[in-house]
Every structure is written in C-alpha cells, then in structure tokens.
Amino acid sequence: MKFTIQVNEGPYQHQSADSAYHFAKAALDKGHEIFRIFFYHDGVNNGTRLTTPPQDDRNIVARWTELGQAHDIDMVLCVAAAQRRGLVDDGEAERNGKDATNIAPGFRISGLGQLVEGGIQSDRLIVFGD
C-alpha cells in the first residue's frame, strides 16, 4: 500500500516527529511504500541541518535523512511554512536574497500542491500533530 505522511509539529518540542518516524519505519518494514513525507506548520523544522541535539539524544533530522535516502522517500518542506520559519535551500536563498541555507540532505522545499498530490496518489494520508 502507498502512504503519504504529514508531519505538523517541530522536532523535540512535540512527539509527532517521533511518532511519524516510527510509523514510517514500521510501514516500510511491512513492505509498504512511502510516497512522500510532507512537513507542514512547525514540522518544517524537521528539515534543518543546523540542529545539534545533545549527544545522548536522538538526532531527529539526521534520522529522517537516513530513512529518506535509504528508501528513496520524497521528503518535502512546505515552501510557505518554510519561508515563515527560516528554512532555506539554494533556490530559496537566491530568490529571497538570503545569505545562508540550512536545509538538511534528503529534504526539498516545494509547494502545498505536493501535499494534495500525495493525498491523491496515495492509498492513505496519515497526519501526525496536535
């Protein structure tokens, strides 16, 4: 079965980033396909490579990158949400005249249409957040 997952909350602040990750892993272990993971609201903060958690804590961002790259998952940060919260890739830096980027490997920034398309293309859309 094909799943799209939506993550609405920031990492560490809220468990939904963890719940979504464990759900995605379990789904992949069962042979399902993750068509896309779409990060919205504060969820876009899951995609900053500048995060530095304490050494004895999980690295939520790196964990997403590993999972995404191992299973070729399309991981998308909503552009409007990302702009509000300062998540920047090369294209965004150029378009908006920013002096740095902070997007983590495996993520890309794109529009809300990607979420809607995920809902259309997948058998299930599962939303994590409050």
Added chain:
Amino acid sequence: MSETKKFLFFNRKAPYGTIYAWESLEVVLISAAFEQDVSLAFMDDGVYQLVKGQDTAGIGMKNFSPTYAALGDYEITKIYVEKESLEERGLTLDDLQHLVWEDEDEDYAEKDSIRLVSRAELGDVMAGPYENSNLNTASSIMKSDDILLLIEDGVYGAVKSGKASAMIAGQKVSVLGPDLAARGISEDKLADGVGVIDYAGFVDLVESNDKVQSWL
C-alpha cells in the same frame, strides 16, 4: 491529473492564537486549485474561525477571515458547522459570516454554503476512524464500525481509573503500546476492552481502514 478525491478538512482550532487555522486554510485553497472535491467542517474552537467582524488591526496580524467568503468562488460549497460546538460557546449562525456560493446550474442563484449539522450528522459526513487529542468529541462522533487509536499523550485517556475513560466506554479502542510504556502505564491499568498494539499494528490499522482521521 484527472483523478478526483474527496478532501474533508477538519477545523478544530481558533484563529490567531496559533497559526494552524491560517495555514490550514492555505491547504484548502490549494486543494481546490487541484479541482478536488473539497469540503470543510468546523467544530470545537474551530467554529471561532467563522465569526464575523474580526478586526486584527490592534494585534498587527493579517485578518484572514475574508478568505472564507471567497471559498464559494473556489467551488467549495459544503461547509459544515457543528451545532453543539456553536451552542457550547454561546454562538448562533447569526454570529458567523454569511457564506454563499453561486449555482451556475440555476442562473447563478446564491446559495448558503454553511450547513448546520449535529455531531451525529457530522459523523455521517466523515465515516472513518479517528485518533484523538480530544476524547469527548472524537468518541461521540464515532460510528459503530470505527476504531479509535490513542497515541502520544492520548493514551492517558484509556486509563481505567481516569475520568476520561468514561468517554470511550463502548467504543472500539486501541492504544499504542510504546507510548503507554514510555509513560509508565502498565496494561493492567487500562479500561476493559482496550487493545494494545505496536507501530506495526498501527500500520495494519491504517491499511485495513480506508479512512483515517487524525483528531488534530
């Protein structure tokens, strides 16, 4: 993309205090641009989003409430407002914006977009299982075939001695075991009939039910 799916967006948060209402409205507009079958439901504090006369000048935030009046132009014509949520908050339909759409099949006659529905009727509109962060509304909207999965802090609702467990009595309820264990709740503390599943079971539940409603 010619395929059309039904999208029902549930709005349960008030505007301005958090950004959820505004960013959710952005999703709604994009969905409509994809020419999907889009409808909206407002319940709990979400009904505050539609209150008329919003003036944000004093807080320096964008007043996005006029956008609701434009939904008809996006061919979003089904806006469900839950009666109980309005009543609990001392509101009536007169307190809300008058939202209309033009029916091109009837010479562009203006028709009301807002449909006042009871909680039971809203359950008919949805037809699916729900995770929840608000046991009361989630449980009372469930249909007999639906399954409620409690995750994260939601698992506290399944503790037998807790007041909240009365709200889920008679419902098919599962809790996510890892979330239970993390919070130091042993399975013998759960209300009768509550099942415990792991993430793999969570995936199976999503697979076996064709609609999944997160209770955000």
